[in-house]
Amino acid sequence: MCGIGGKLSFGARPDEALAERMNDCMRHRGPDASGVYANGPVVLAHRRLSILDLSAAGRQPMSNRDGTVHVVFNGEIYNYRELRERVADYPFDSETDTEVLLALYEQEGVDCLRRLRGMFAFAIWDEREERLFLARDRLGQKPLYYHHDETGFTFGSTVGAVLADGRVTPDPDLPALREYLTYQYVPRPRTGFVGIEQVGPAEYLLVDDDGVRRERYWQLSFAQQSDASARMLANRLRRRLREATRLRLRSDVPVGVFLSGGLDSSVVTALVDEVSEDPVGTYSVGFEEAAYSELEYARTVADRFDTDHHEFTVTPDLVDTLPTLVGHYETPFGDPSALPTYYVSQVAADHVTVVLTGDAGDETFAGYDRYTRDRVVDAAAATPRSLRDVGRTGLGRVPESLRGRTLLRQADRALDIAEGDPVERYAELVCRTLGEDARAVWNGPEAEDELAWLRAAFGEADGPTRIDRVTHVDLRTYLPEALLVKVDRASMAHSLEARSPFLDHDVVEFAASVPAKYKWRRGEKKWLLKRAFEDVLPPDVVDRPKQGFGVPVDEWFRGELREVARERLDRLGARDPFDARGIDAEFERHVAGEANYGLRIWDLVWLEEWYAQFVD
Incomplete structure (x- = not known):
């Protein structure tokens, strides 16, 4: 595990000091050593957390024997010993997985990705091709951010490393922040910052003077189901x-x-x-x-x-x-x-x-409870509307004193959710703030379809059952x-x-x-x-039933953290494009016990701290 960074310049040669600034931003990712490569249009930066071959032979950036290929690598290739046997003729100087990657790239080029079993984000500068090759592991375990404009391509394991390039500014990406309110994260390739994107899982980029080429090298499929016992x-x-x-x-x-x-x-x-x-x-x-x-x-x-x-x-x-x-x-x-x-x-x-x-x-x-709830909602959606209406009428006749019962609340919610399409139904289970709830605290730009990210993922899901697809x-x-x-x-x-x-x-x-x-x-x-x-x-x-890694934020924001939250929410409400009255109303309802908005409040408190640290 390490931190990587660098820049390919399309004009003036990048300064070696940029790589040093990047390393300073990533010290926590690699406290054991740092390294810099600077030559021609490229600088590479690396912070090392020593895990394999603790000697100086494992330091990065690492180069091949003739000095034409250079790599900075973050992560682990777990099958590096087996892969090393495929390139046994390579003159190894270390016992690291990084050098195995370097040897594999020399032998197979971009196709080396299909052999890697691990978690990784790396960049390889190939002087012969005058090309930068970046890649991220199949599931997206290791981060890789970048900024690309007419002057060059800057990348790093952290946003801070990219911002170390003074040409990149931390401007808030408002459409991305609106997505954050829905999903509790910013969907890729956005990051929350204008002009800073991330390489996706199982993607690689090829960067040269002609621009950036993005490809996907692996895609999961549920289509072929086993018939084994x-x-x-x-x-x-x-x-x-x-x-x-x-x-x-x-x-x-x-x-x-x-x-x-x-x-x-x-x-x-x-x-x-x-x-x-x-x-x-x-x-x-x-x-x-x-x-x-x-x-x-x-x-x-x-x-x-x-x-x-x-x-x-x-x-x-x-x-x-x-x-x-x-x-x-x-x-x-x-x-x-x-x-x-x-x-x-x-x-x-x-x-x-x-x-x-x-x-x-x-x-x-x-394993998630929402898969069970989704099955219930799916069954409700398959029920004729007339029968759903009968069920809703029956629930409406339940005495007020009984309506708080968990099963009755769940049944009522399932009938409501069942009215949506398959994507909307799942969104009700995984998204925190949708539609009018989001607009109550947000006066900024709205997407034509706030569920576009989720719809795209459902479009790729090829499994034969609803459980497979979700x-x-x-x-x-x-x-x-x-x-x-x-x-x-x-x-x-x-x-x-x-x-x-x-x-x-x-x-x-x-x-x-x-x-x-x-x-x-x-x-x-x-x-x-x-x-x-x-x-x-x-x-x-x-x-035992699944408990999950829950955090008692509902209780905290009514108790010990009430004033901390109020102070940050007041500051966020004063920012454009947030709605101060809507934020305040949501917080007061939570404190009064009229609703459990602890998770939404967490989202907004985090957002205010993010503004304070990165934007102000």
Whole structure:
């Protein structure tokens, strides 16, 4: 894990000082060493977090023997040892995966991407071709931002690295901010800044004097479904996850596990215990509010595998922590679980340099509660309108004293959502602020279709069932834009590398081939994953309902953080194009307990801090 940056100039030669400024912005991503390459129209910058081959031989930028190809690389190629055998004639000077990439590129060019098994973002300057080649891993685990104009192409692992080029200014992109209110993140390629974009998952760019060519080198498909038995699929899944875990334990520094107490991280802990010869450290975070804490289950798993277990309890200290979080995330980000992820990373970084996680288990094996709710809504949508009207009339006759019951509320909401098209129905489950709710706090530009991003993802989803399609959509949208951003930024704030076996593209492709009936079965989520590991995990972990990484923001914004939120919301309301009265009304309703708007308030509080740090 590292930080990379650079610039290809189309006119005046870039200054080596630019690369130094980029490195200064990325110190947290690579505290162990820094390097610069400057020659002709190119400068390259690199910050190193040493994980493989800790010697000076692993420093970057790294060049080939004749000095015509130069690379800066961020991430890990887990199968680098196997790939090294394909280029055995190359005169290696190190034991790094970076040099294997360099050798593969010399042998195969851009086609080297199809052989890489890992998480990465890199840039290769090829002097022979006078071309810059940039690429990002298949699922979008490692970030890569860029700015392109008539003077040149500037790129970096962080927005700050791109802004280090004085020609790039941090102007707010208002259409992107409107999308943020809907999705809680800014959909790619936008970032929230005018003129700064991001390379997408499984994309590569070729940049030269003629411009920028963008291509996609991998595309997930759910079209081909396996006809194997459930038992056989469970055995195959276990073998694949075991191999993915084994590869992710390759490291010359200590490795631990983020253990939430949920199924996915418990599976990873079990696999590490099976594969590794060394005792494993596990790291967990919880809350004083018992309803949001999973520490009890994390302890159960830690005891089962006799791990060296560490815990941290989060308290609402946003005054000091929010500016730090926003500074590391750099873009508008609406998931408050960034806070506990930041803290658990801090705890782990005191002991290890690498952690394994359970990220993507929910997307690949249908673990989110919203998949169940979507099934209910889908069934309601398939019911004739006349029957839906009868149901709605019946619910209207329920006594007021009973209408607050959870099942009745869910039934009423399902009937309302069922009126929309398939994309609109799912948007009601995954989007936080839609239509009039967004316009109540926003007076700025509106898109012709606020769900265009989601519709495009549904357009690519090729699975035979609704479950296949919505999980495919999440793998294309929520996973790279929200979940992976959260983990990368929070972990790298503490110079900690996070790796997930569930993100191995071989595992993801296998999961896409598993029929939906083995993922969501008779209302049970992650059915196949549970069957694959029920013999090694504590029954309490396998059988309990999913809790999720929730954060008690509703309570916090009515209590300890009430005045902190009010002060920031007042400042945001004074900015164009926000609606001060709408923001204030929403906050007052929340404080009075008339509505639970804690997550929306988090979005707006974060946005104000983002303006203060990057725009003002």
